[in-house]
Amino acid sequence: MSEKVAQLSIHEKLSKLAANLWWSWDPEVTELFRLIDRELFDRFNHNPVLLLKEYTPERLEERVREGVLHSRIHWAFRRFREYAEASTTWGSTHAAILGQGPVAYFSAEFGLHESLPIYSGGLGVLAGDHLKSASDLGLPLVAVGLFYHEGYFSQAIDSAGWQKEAYPRLSPASLPLSVVENASGPVLISVETRRGSIHARILKLAVGRIDLYLLDADVPQNSPEDRHLTARLYGGDQRTRIRQELLLGVGGVKALKALGILPNVIHMNEGHSAFAPLEVIRQRMQDDGLPFDRALRDTAAQCVFTTHTPVPAGHDRFDESLIEEHLGPLGDSLGLGTHGLMGLGRVDPQHHGETFCMTVLALKLCRIANGVSSLHGVVSREMWASLWPWRSVEEIPIGHITNGVHVPTWLAAQMRVLYDRVLPENWYQRTGEPDVWRSFETITPGELWEVHSALKNRLIAYARLEATEQAKRRGEDPSVVAAMEMMFDPRALTIGFARRFAPYKRADLILKDLDFLAKLIASTDRPLQFIFAGKAHPADERGKQILQQIFRLTREEPFRGRVLILENYNIDMGRQLVQGVDVWLNNPRRPLEASGTSGQKVVLNGGLNCSVLDGWWAEAYDGKNGFAIGTGRTHSNQEIQDSRDGEDLYRVLTEEVIPLYFDRDRDDLPQQWISRMKRAIRTLGWRFNADRMVMDYATHAYVPAAGGLSCSIVSMP
Numbered sequence: 001m002s003e004k005v006a007q008l009s010i011h012e013k014l015s016k017l018a019a020n021l022w023w024s025w026d027p028e029v030t031e032l033f034r035l036i037d038r039e040l041f042d043r044f045n046h047n048p049v050l051l052l053k054e055y056t057p058e059r060l061e062e063r064v065r066e067g068v069l070h071s072r073i074h075w076a077f078r079r080f081r082e083y084a085e086a087s088t089t090w091g092s093t094h095a096a097i098l099g100q101g102p103v104a105y106f107s108a109e110f111g112l113h114e115s116l117p118i119y120s121g122g123l124g125v126l127a128g129d130h131l132k133s134a135s136d137l138g139l140p141l142v143a144v145g146l147f148y149h150e151g152y153f154s155q156a157i158d159s160a161g162w163q164k165e166a167y168p169r170l171s172p173a174s175l176p177l178s179v180v181e182n183a184s185g186p187v188l189i190s191v192e193t194r195r196g197s198i199h200a201r202i203l204k205l206a207v208g209r210i211d212l213y214l215l216d217a218d219v220p221q222n223s224p225e226d227r228h229l230t231a232r233l234y235g236g237d238q239r240t241r242i243r244q245e246l247l248l249g250v251g252g253v254k255a256l257k258a259l260g261i262l263p264n265v266i267h268m269n270e271g272h273s274a275f276a277p278l279e280v281i282r283q284r285m286q287d288d289g290l291p292f293d294r295a296l297r298d299t300a301a302q303c304v305f306t307t308h309t310p311v312p313a314g315h316d317r318f319d320e321s322l323i324e325e326h327l328g329p330l331g332d333s334l335g336l337g338t339h340g341l342m343g344l345g346r347v348d349p350q351h352h353g354e355t356f357c358m359t360v361l362a363l364k365l366c367r368i369a370n371g372v373s374s375l376h377g378v379v380s381r382e383m384w385a386s387l388w389p390w391r392s393v394e395e396i397p398i399g400h401i402t403n404g405v406h407v408p409t410w411l412a413a414q415m416r417v418l419y420d421r422v423l424p425e426n427w428y429q430r431t432g433e434p435d436v437w438r439s440f441e442t443i444t445p446g447e448l449w450e451v452h453s454a455l456k457n458r459l460i461a462y463a464r465l466e467a468t469e470q471a472k473r474r475g476e477d478p479s480v481v482a483a484m485e486m487m488f489d490p491r492a493l494t495i496g497f498a499r500r501f502a503p504y505k506r507a508d509l510i511l512k513d514l515d516f517l518a519k520l521i522a523s524t525d526r527p528l529q530f531i532f533a534g535k536a537h538p539a540d541e542r543g544k545q546i547l548q549q550i551f552r553l554t555r556e557e558p559f560r561g562r563v564l565i566l567e568n569y570n571i572d573m574g575r576q577l578v579q580g581v582d583v584w585l586n587n588p589r590r591p592l593e594a595s596g597t598s599g600q601k602v603v604l605n606g607g608l609n610c611s612v613l614d615g616w617w618a619e620a621y622d623g624k625n626g627f628a629i630g631t632g633r634t635h636s637n638q639e640i641q642d643s644r645d646g647e648d649l650y651r652v653l654t655e656e657v658i659p660l661y662f663d664r665d666r667d668d669l670p671q672q673w674i675s676r677m678k679r680a681i682r683t684l685g686w687r688f689n690a691d692r693m694v695m696d697y698a699t700h701a702y703v704p705a706a707g708g709l710s711c712s713i714v715s716m717p
């Protein structure tokens with residue numbers, strides 16, 4: 001290490017640690033920030049950049065001396081440097097070709113940390129976990145997204161149970177973001193439309209070894225309307241949507257060029273960024289003098305597309321006037337008229353009635369396309385079969401790579417201590433390998449149960465505290481607030497349900513038969529309790545009604561004190577929930593959950609999944625590593641399916657989950673239950689984690705797309 005580093009002050013070292021999100025998945029550094037000032041760290045949403053702003057170097061030095069933290073900070077900083085500078089990594093050995101030009105990973109949302117709310121749900125968290133694992137694996141990758149200065153909304157629930165949205169403004173200066181500049185000031189990029197250009201600056205976020213570039217349209221060069229363009233994630237109308245997507249795709253490719261980054265592979269995470277390849281084609285035609293057809297073929301050969309949406313209505317579609325206004329100038333450069341342009345987004349280019357679909361565009365412009373679970377692969381092949389009318393459905397060129405979660409982000413610190421003891425020494429760097437997880441079988445049941453119980457107690461304490469604060473804010477009666485301080489029973493079977501309140505996820509399925517549920521919950525010898533959380537999209541009335549229904553239930557006997565709904569679900573709350581529940585409930589309307597990932601986080605921490613056989617669970621469940629609702633059948637009539645699934649849910653709870661949980665031995669251990677916990681961790685941990693997922697993308701998509709292996713181009717217009 002250079003002398004300069006040795007001379008850095010404590011304040012400088014901590015500032016450097018705070019400036020890279022790596023700290024957030026290193027438990028030791030996270031703990032250091034907490035030890036500096038627990039109260040401020042919590043108040044600032046665990047944002048160490050804000051925390052450090054409260055300290056002068058002198059006061060910080062004093063604080064560090066009081067806490068005897070000097071050597072721990074030096075050690076943390078040294079580990080950070082070693083991590084950042086490691087030259088031999090999985091990526092350098094298995095994806096060496098990407099050294100010539102990285103993967104450019106495009107996504108409309110990134111869920112990386114609670115202090116940066118530029119995600120709405122699973123898609124964003126998946127993208128965040130992808131970056132963290134790419135960093136851990138040392139895979140050459142840069143990421144591109146948008147900076148939403150009002151983010152996704154923060155949620156309050158009023159005393160009538162109705163969701164209220166607020167949009168606190170994010171300040172880049174209070175986050176680990178830096179404005180990308182060149183000699184003459186901030187780097188600006190612009191995208192032309194028929195009615196003028198949209199400009200954006202570039203913010204940079206360091207995610208371990210990965211750089212994430214976020215485009216921000218809030219610059220003086222823009223009209224007042226466009227300064228607001230990137231204010232909110234999934235806000236506004238179709239026009240806002242296409243302009244955001246234009247900026248993300250076309251603007252993103254321009255930004256990389258302005259930064260001198262020449263990607264070897266373009267990865268579109270969902271269709272939002274599907275305009276990106278069009279700009280790459282334009283640059284090829286301009287810079288290399290290629291004709292359109294050739295530039296298109298070369299570009300598509302380098303593009304990877306991941307679809308996440310099994311509902312036809314969930315795919316972005318734009319009508320011709322919006323396409324002409326926004327893609328017209330680019331279409332001119334490509335030598336395409338409006339008709340030619342529209343054809344790229346239509347299943348049948350000649351069909352004038354068809355709107356422009358971003359997924360169709362992405363499928364036509366990529367070499368490799370995939371869904372996010374085995375079942376979702378099947379659904380996607382059926383859904384897009386009409387793009388390849390000459391092929392049978394099995395031959396539709398959409399494969400699958402099942403989603404996974406970033407282990408260091410989601411694993412509780414206490415559980416990690418257990419892993420450290422039981423798993424091979426360097427398990428941490430090899431989570432994608434089945435062998436590493438095998439020795440989990442040797443853990444003693446009592447020990448695993450002990451750690452789980454501690455985590456569960458922590459969750460109950462957290463839930464009480466949050467519930468109390470939220471009730472106070474809502475202006476509830478002091479007696480109600482007081483009751484919340486003592487709600488929940490540590491002995492009760494604790495079931496969690498938290499995710500976006502999209503109606504297809506059916507947060508209300510468990511409410512189908514309230515009398516029956518009341519009996520289950522009120523049982524004195526085998527009690528149950530529920531924690532719900534989740535945001536409904538601001539325009540989703542149905543989602544808000546479901547939320548309200550659950551809220552109302554929390555005030556009625558016998559549900560009061562045993563059913564809770566927490567407001568403002570985010571990554572922090574998610575972490576608390578997945579680390580402490582006994583059971584994670586997941587009951588989407590099959591097959592609408594493309595993968596789902598929250599249940600994977602639960603597995604790592606010893607909770608059991610009770611889930612419809614949809615998404616990842618359809619390929620994960622083996623009869624003994626959790627519980628299945630239903631048998632994987634679907635009914636074309638939604639009401640029939642809902643009522644059948646509701647009955648199945650009650651059946652599995654009463655016949656399997658509850659008896660197993662309360663079947664205790666002389667030491668009060670539920671031996672059969674603990675066997676399932678162990679089996680879940682051993683059989684699922686290695687498969688459904690993000691290292692395995694990113695390795696799969698590297699091997700099956702990135703390296704072939706970079707030209708490292710011959711592979712037929714699977715989808716062409």
Ligand SMILES: *Cc1c(COP(=O)(O)O)cnc(C)c1O
Nearest residue numbers: 121122499570571574596597598
């Ligand atoms: C993991 C996660 C999700 C995804 O949950 P699903 O149940 O897979 O939809 C959504 N939001 C947050 C905050 C998460 O951490």
